[in-house]
Amino acid sequence: MFNKAFDRRIHIFLGCFMASATIGVAFGLYALWPPNLETGFEPQQPIEFSHALHAGVDRLADGRQGMGIPCLYCHSEATKGPHATVPPVDTCFKCHSQVEGKGPDGGPHPEIAKIFDAMESKKPIEWVKVNDVADFVYFDHSQHLLAGMDCTECHGDVQNMHRVKRDASLKMKWCLDCHTQAPTEHTSELYARQNLRSAIHCSACHR
Amino acid sequence: MSETKKHGIQMQHWNPLPAKAENFEEPSGLSRKESLKFMGASSALALGLSGCKRKPVRKIVSATESSEVQKPGKALYYSSTYTEYGVPYGIMVKAVDGRPVKIEGNPEHPLNKGKTTLQMQAGVLSLYDPERLQKPMKGNTEAKWASVDADVAAKLKSSKRTVIVTGVNVGPSAKALLKELSRVAPNLTHVSYDPLQNSEAANLQTKLFGGEGEKVYLPSKAKVVFSVDADLLGSDLRSLEWTRDYAESRGESGDGKLNARWYCAESGMTLTGINADHRLAQKPSNMFSLLRAIRLAIKGQKAALTDY
Numbered sequence: 001m002f003n004k005a006f007d008r009r010i011h012i013f014l015g016c017f018m019a020s021a022t023i024g025v026a027f028g029l030y031a032l033w034p035p036n037l038e039t040g041f042e043p044q045q046p047i048e049f050s051h052a053l054h055a056g057v058d059r060l061a062d063g064r065q066g067m068g069i070p071c072l073y074c075h076s077e078a079t080k081g082p083h084a085t086v087p088p089v090d091t092c093f094k095c096h097s098q099v100e101g102k103g104p105d106g107g108p109h110p111e112i113a114k115i116f117d118a119m120e121s122k123k124p125i126e127w128v129k130v131n132d133v134a135d136f137v138y139f140d141h142s143q144h145l146l147a148g149m150d151c152t153e154c155h156g157d158v159q160n161m162h163r164v165k166r167d168a169s170l171k172m173k174w175c176l177d178c179h180t181q182a183p184t185e186h187t188s189e190l191y192a193r194q195n196l197r198s199a200i201h202c203s204a205c206h207r
Numbered sequence: 208m209s210e211t212k213k214h215g216i217q218m219q220h221w222n223p224l225p226a227k228a229e230n231f232e233e234p235s236g237l238s239r240k241e242s243l244k245f246m247g248a249s250s251a252l253a254l255g256l257s258g259c260k261r262k263p264v265r266k267i268v269s270a271t272e273s274s275e276v277q278k279p280g281k282a283l284y285y286s287s288t289y290t291e292y293g294v295p296y297g298i299m300v301k302a303v304d305g306r307p308v309k310i311e312g313n314p315e316h317p318l319n320k321g322k323t324t325l326q327m328q329a330g331v332l333s334l335y336d337p338e339r340l341q342k343p344m345k346g347n348t349e350a351k352w353a354s355v356d357a358d359v360a361a362k363l364k365s366s367k368r369t370v371i372v373t374g375v376n377v378g379p380s381a382k383a384l385l386k387e388l389s390r391v392a393p394n395l396t397h398v399s400y401d402p403l404q405n406s407e408a409a410n411l412q413t414k415l416f417g418g419e420g421e422k423v424y425l426p427s428k429a430k431v432v433f434s435v436d437a438d439l440l441g442s443d444l445r446s447l448e449w450t451r452d453y454a455e456s457r458g459e460s461g462d463g464k465l466n467a468r469w470y471c472a473e474s475g476m477t478l479t480g481i482n483a484d485h486r487l488a489q490k491p492s493n494m495f496s497l498l499r500a501i502r503l504a505i506k507g508q509k510a511a512l513t514d515y
Contacts, residue, residue: 036264043264081280088273122271129265 036132042165043128047114056159066159071151078151082140086127089118130164131155137172138207147198148188176200279304286313289327292444293375293404294318294421298327307331318423322451368394375401405444423448426467427456433470434479436494441478453482472497 035041052058056066071078074091078084092115101109118125131154133139144154152158156167168174179198183191190196199205269279276283282303288295289310297316301309310331314321333339343355363369369392371385377399389395409421416422426432426449432439439449456466471483472494480486489497493515500515 031261034261034263037262077278077280081278083279085279086267086269088269089271090273118271124268124271127267127269129267132262132265134262 036129037134037170039166039169041130042163043130045127045163046125048111048163050162051158051164052160052162058160071158075151078141079145081142082138084141089115089125093119130166131170133170137205139205146188147183147191147196172205175205277305282308288378289330290374290376291324291326293401294445295376295378296323296327296447298323298330300331307334319447320451322447324447363392366393368396370396370398372398372400375399375404403444408444421445425452426469427452429456429467431468431470433472434483435472435498436474436489436491438473438477438479440482 036043052060052066053064054067054069055071057068059065074087075084076087096112096115099112101112103109114125117123154168154170156165158164179200183197270277280303282301285300285302285307287298287300289298290296296319297313299311299313300307301311308331310323310327312319312321312323312327343350343352345355345358371388373381373385377385385395385397405421412422413419423445437443438446440446440453443449453469468485469479469483470485470487471477471480472487472489473480474489474491487497496515500511503511
């Protein structure tokens with residue numbers, strides 16, 4: 001614009017600026033939207049546990065009948081505390097100490113064998129957390145269950161999932177879609193009787 | 208110095224500085240401006256790379272065996288003791304998922320009755336002190352328990368005399384262990400020592416009132432509390448008991464009267480002085496004379512109080 005030397009320096013400066021902006025945007029996309037916090041996250045778990053077989057009620061494609069175990073049989077802490085908890089291995093062992101299952105080659109089922117391994121070695125199973133929220137969010141399952149909510153409202157149709165998939169976004173906007181509404185017919189008698197509303201003040205979740 | 212006259216003002220020009228000093232060298236490398244630019248850019252880059260972290264995939268690791276009491280996210284309360292200045296106070300430790308997070312007093316303990324001191328509240332941090340000993344160490348290197356045990360056993364066998372230094376308050380389980388140790392260790396001497404303890408006060412109290420050990424005072428049962436250069440509510444080693452009872456005793460009894468009247472003679476302003484009903488500012492050198500005058504006054508010579 002003014003002289004060659006100045007133009008050259010301006011171009012270098014703009015080039016650096018655009019490069020850093022591109023890097024910044026790319027890094028932002030990488031860091032701010034990890035796949036484990038997005039809808040559709042369906043990771044492989046250490047044991048191929050099928051909710052459709054255990055919790056479902058329909059007949060599966062391979063002919064086996066879903067067993068219809070209720071959610072709270074295994075995820076028993078959901079009504080008692082903040083975490084719904086994945087059950088400890090001995091909950092699986094309650095049935096599978098008797099149920100050996102047959103693997104595809106006729107021998108013992110490899111996935112069930114993993115339960116036995118865990119029980120013997122006392123090494124717990126490291127499940128991948130599917131329905132995860134950000135670290136600055138406090139979510140309490142028991143409050144929501146006491147208010148009368150059903151598990152499928154947030155976790156989707158787990159009864160028909162072979163591998164657990166993140167069905168809802170579980171982001172703040174999605175939470176507020178429900179929290180800003182009046183109680184529905186789902187709302188438990190406890191909440192309705194006391195005319196309780198779901199919290200929308202910041203420190204309810206951001207403690 | 209050359210002088211000129213300009214506009215009627217006399218100006219003096221000093222000799223100008225030489226163009227370059229004799230030993231002047233051009234600085235090599237970056238100029239100050241450039242080096243500042245580089246520092247700024249590199250620090251921004253470093254901060255950016257280290258500050259932002261992608262949230263990693265989280266694992267849920269539940270136990271292999273379920274516990275009836277230990278539930279995730281639920282607090283469990285454990286009672287324990289915290290020995291401060293040689294006195295074991297009862298505490299309740301709140302632990303979440305096996306990790307202690309808060310210390311409160313045990314309301315059933317006769318000494319502190321649910322109250323804590325600063326050190327007890329901060330004591331929970333000592334559990335997470337990054338410099339705490341986490342593994343057995345020999346000098347500055349990590350060692351295994353087996354080798355440490357072997358070393359100590361060998362030394363015990365080969366020594367003629369053993370001395371064990373413990374804190375002042377040794378509980379029944381520690382006492383039993385020491386007894387067992389004295390059976391194998393030759394010539395065992397047990398030394399009880401606490402760097403901060405009220406041993407002088409305890410000795411004096413034993414001399415004056417008999418009985419063994421330190422006495423705990425309950426100002427709620429007193430009519431008058433007179434503190435002479437003693438910050439009972441603040442820096443005293445027994446300030447927990449004093450403060451707790453002070454708080455209880457200053458409440459109104461049924462007839463609307465205060466239970467105890469507090470007097471304080473001290474030099475610098477302390478918590479005790481500011482909370483006392485009457486405060487007498489005295490030089491520390493005067494304290495002894497004051498006490499002597501009060502003693503004489505009690506005996507009947509009231510005149511002693513006017514000049515001491």
